Amino acid sequence: MIEAIKNFLEKHAWLKKAVVITLIFPYLLFFIWLFTSVDIYPPTLSTLFVWTFLSIIISTPLLLFALLKRKKIGISFVAILVSMFICLLSGLGSLFSSDEISRVSLKENTYSTVAFFQENGSLNYCLYEYTNVFSFKKIDCFFSTYADIFPNMLVLDNALFVFLNGELVYIYGENSLGTTWLDSVLDGNSLFHLRYTESGDETIYEFYKCKTDNIQCVRQPFYFETPSLQYAELYTSPNQPSAGFYIEIGDNYFDSELIYKYGKEPICLVEGCELK
DSSP: OOOHHHHHHHOOOOHHHHHHHHHHHHHHHHHHHHOOOEEESOHHHHHHHHHHHHHHHHHHHHHHHHHHGGGGGGHHHHHHHHHHHHHHHHHHHHHHHHHEEEEEEEEEEEEHHHHHTTSSSOOOEEEEEEEEETEEEEEEEEEEOOOOOOOOEEEETEEEEEEEEEEEEEEEEESSOOEEEEEEEEETTTTEEEEEEEEEEEEEEEEEEETTOOOOOOOOOOOOOSSSSSEEEEESSOOTTTTTTEEEEEEEEEEEEEEEEESOOOOOOOOTTTTT
């Protein structure tokens, strides 16, 4: 069979060139992908299995070449081993080079945040869902301009809450905090919720301090009202994440006013805000 293939290729010289190009093509694609890929897989056994399978695919043309060129069979098998070594080493590298920040479980799945460093020194954090060790998917990514700010994840009932520098940046699942909930921040070991109630023609804003499992919530000394429901948010200082947080209320994100600062000594910053 091998001799028949060799005789056929000798009679058709152009096919020999085509075979050489075919042998080189998988390696060319592999190295182009290897050096241009910027997305690192999160650590999972499926990563290593994929790289192992890839090493077999890449090595197959070399094996055919070794069978066709028996005089160079030793060199060809060395090249096969080198090819498999590169693939497996890359797979192991992807297992340990992924900068996984945190991991939690929700229902039957596991969720992980992985950091990707950018050229300008900033970070992208991506949220992954693991169904099992063989399957995962990227859910979403969050951008941070500060390399020393890391995300935290909390599971509240059937939802996953992702906080960056204490600020809520993403909710995955069913939000069970109710229709009067506006925003949340994570400050140390405490979770704070901003809520509103409607009383006649007025909208009243209040916030509550809870444990991180969202129990034992206690109302905090803050009271503010507006004629109607407006945009409201809680945010922290990126340079001083332990210095407390702030409440802004207004018509929209771009037209809101700083109302209140929470810290060791909470203070109201506008008229109408009360510590009660």
